[in-house]
Amino acid sequence: MTQTAPAPGTLPAPSPRRAGRVHRAWYVAAVAFVTIIGAAGFASLPGLLIEPLHEEFDWSRGTIGVAVSVNLALYGITAPFAAALMDRFGIRRVVAVALTVIAGGAVATVWMTEPWQLVLCWGVLVGLGSGSMALAFAATVTGRWFTARRGLVTGILTAAGASGQLVFLPLLAWLVDRHGWRPATVTVAVAALAVVPFVWLLLRDHPADVGLAPYGGTYAPKPAPAAGAAGRALKVLADAARTGPFWLLAGTFAICGASTNGLVRTHFVPAAHDHGMPVTAAAGLLAVIGVFDVVGTIASGWFTDRFESRRLLAVYYALRGVSLLFLPILLAPSVRPPLVFFIVFYGLDWVATVPPTIALCREHYGDDGAIVFGWVLASHQIGAAVVAFLGGLARDLTGSYDVVWYASGGLCAMAALMAMVIRRR
Secondary structure (H helix, E strand, O other): OOOOOOOOOOOOOOOOOOOOOOOHHHHHHHHHHHHHHHOOHHHHOHHHHHHHHHHHHOOOHHHHHHHHHHHHHHHHHHHHHHHHHHHHHOHHHHHHHHHHHHHHHHHHHHHOOOHHHHHHHHHHHHHHHHHHOOHHHHHHHHHHHEOOOHHHHHHHHHHHHHHHHHHHHHHHHHHHHHHOHHHHHHHHHHHHHHHHHHHHHHOOOOHHHHOOOOEOOOOOOOOOOOOOHHHHHHHHHHHHOOOHHHHHHHHHHHHHHHHOHHHHHHHHHHHHHHOOOOHHHHHHHHHHHHHHHHHHHHHHHHHHOOOOHHHHHHHHHHHHHHHHHHHHHHOOOOOOHHHHHHHHHHHHHOOOOHHHHHHHHHHHHHHHHHHHHHHHHHHHHHHHHHHHHHHHHHHHHHOOOHHHHHHHHHHHHHHHHHHHHOOOO
16 A cells, blocks of 8 residues: 655654454454443432432432433533544543543532532533543544444444443442442542553554554554544534434434433432332342343444444334333332333343444444534433433422323334434435
8 A cells, every 4th residue: 555755753654564363453442341331330320319319418309400411411512522532632531531530520529518519520520521431432433443343343332331330330229228329429430540541551542553454444544633623523513414314313312312311310210219119129120221231232233234224223212112101100119020021121222222323423424423423422411411300300390200201202202203214325
């Protein structure tokens, strides 16, 4: 392959070389998987904090929901800028700083006494840090290091978040139940910091850094750092906003966030507790969702490599909507077989929507696909933030979560129709 001479005063790029028996891309994916698991503890905690904070500080569930909403909204809004920052400063630096910010925000909540401090620490700091660790990270890694097996690897990295939930949720629920919420937040901070050395020492920004081609692709020199990360993120948004597929993807993913992070992850535990179920049992059910989420998301990545993405999305949203309509009649003081069936069924569908959504972003927007997905993810988190707040408000006003479950089921039906309207390219 012919390569251009390096500019004066710069070092030449490493010469391309043959990959070893196991391509380096798989090691990078493994580090990314561990990183996402280590940062997943913070996502498991909000639903466990609602009742303890309500009892200790006498804050309403709506007030606590504001902090969760800010966290979820910033998680989404930060994602496209984080993808652009990774193009400018590299994956390692952005992710290492993000994990440190998450740890700082989680630890600071130990000393809070006022609601605004919860909003600042958990809402703003953890929201900004987690947004930089969002699924745009997975999209960037797969986009740079993989040409073949992108859908499968995207599914695996997406499943890492569920694996982290599986690892942390039972432990955090036990800590909250036996020792209070403060040790649980410290555990989250320690887990985030523990991953930083792995990121800094083992993660690499681009295959050309080690003289390799992407897995299944051809060698290309590492592109120059993209200056003006914020400007690029906004320009990509402006360009994408002129197209119909962007708004359909953003709309469906907003409903995805509303029906998962905003609803089930935030309010399932207190809703089950309203029906007399112990908090540890409800948290255990969420962990089971995490188990089957791993299976469902990896399978979805495999399907995305083989089937039309928009049809997959339509099926996923339709099935999720049907399951949510049945949940209010399944909650009870004890765990019964019909509820277990819901948990398994819903877990398989939890974030199965991510691989086909990323694939559609790449299909329609090419090299800007990761940043476009960052903006689509922002809509996901805004939807989650709205329902996290409205769910708590509905519980305060009506004494029940039922209306929120039914409304989310209807929204999922709408998302299924929107997915089928996305044009093929």
